[in-house]
Amino acid sequence: QTVVTQEPSFSVSPGGTVTLTCGLSSGSVSTNYYPSWYQQTPGQAPRTLIYSTNSRSSGAPDRFSGSILGNKAALTITGAQADDESDFYCALYMGSGIWVFGGGTKLTVL
Amino acid sequence: DVQLVESGGGLVQPGRSLKISCTASGFTFGDYAVTWVRQAPGKGLEWIGFIRSKAYGGTAEYAAPVKGRFTISRDDSKSVAYLQVDSLKTEDTGVYFCTRRAVAAWAFDIWGQGTMVTVSP
Numbered sequence: 001q002t003v004v005t006q007e008p009s010f011s012v013s014p015g016g017t018v019t020l021t022c023g024l025s026s027g028s029v030s031t032n033y034y035p036s037w038y039q040q041t042p043g044q045a046p047r048t049l050i051y052s053t054n055s056r057s058s059g060a061p062d063r064f065s066g067s068i069l070g071n072k073a074a075l076t077i078t079g080a081q082a083d084d085e086s087d088f089y090c091a092l093y094m095g096s097g098i099w100v101f102g103g104g105t106k107l108t109v110l
Numbered sequence: 111d112v113q114l115v116e117s118g119g120g121l122v123q124p125g126r127s128l129k130i131s132c133t134a135s136g137f138t139f140g141d142y143a144v145t146w147v148r149q150a151p152g153k154g155l156e157w158i159g160f161i162r163s164k165a166y167g168g169t170a171e172y173a174a175p176v177k178g179r180f181t182i183s184r185d186d187s188k189s190v191a192y193l194q195v196d197s198l199k200t201e202d203t204g205v206y207f208c209t210r211r212a213v214a215a216w217a218f219d220i221w222g223q224g225t226m227v228t229v230s231p
Binding site: 001034036038040045046047048051052055057058087089091093096097098099100101102103104 | 145147154155156157160162171173174207212215216217218219221222223224
């Protein structure tokens, strides 16, 4: 069974830069998995930040960017703000209409 | 406004069935695939399944853990997608979100606010 891995938690200072990653339990993440990233605050629906590795969704601030770093997908936040404190999820497209979400990263801004 | 609104959640006994709705507005629903995602209390997002638009056959795919118990369908004339869950288990408890698959992108662009399903005796 495919497992998508994310750091359980991360912290960043206000104004700082942080990179969250999204990997596979077996194998490497490439653009062929069309990695996407979602942000969720408690009690709210997720919102889409990044799709197809590095395309920013409409309304997503430009401090969020996506890439492939080594064998993982990555979400970089440049100039973190207090309201970035939330959970971040990546999703990978496995083909044949199947997606898998990662377990999520809880980001603390302090 | 482009939006998705889920409804039909609630408290259900184990073993019963439940049908959740996802009603779309502000766009041509029939042109889009719809995905269902759930979130158990305090846990992460779990992709459940996906139904293609009629232009791509209108067929559905499911995550392995729910295959056989979950059924996704759609009624484009009403701009509604459905998720039927049979033989409910306590571990099906959670918030169920519907999402719109983005055009020309293997991702989800519009999310509903979610509907809570609680499975308990």
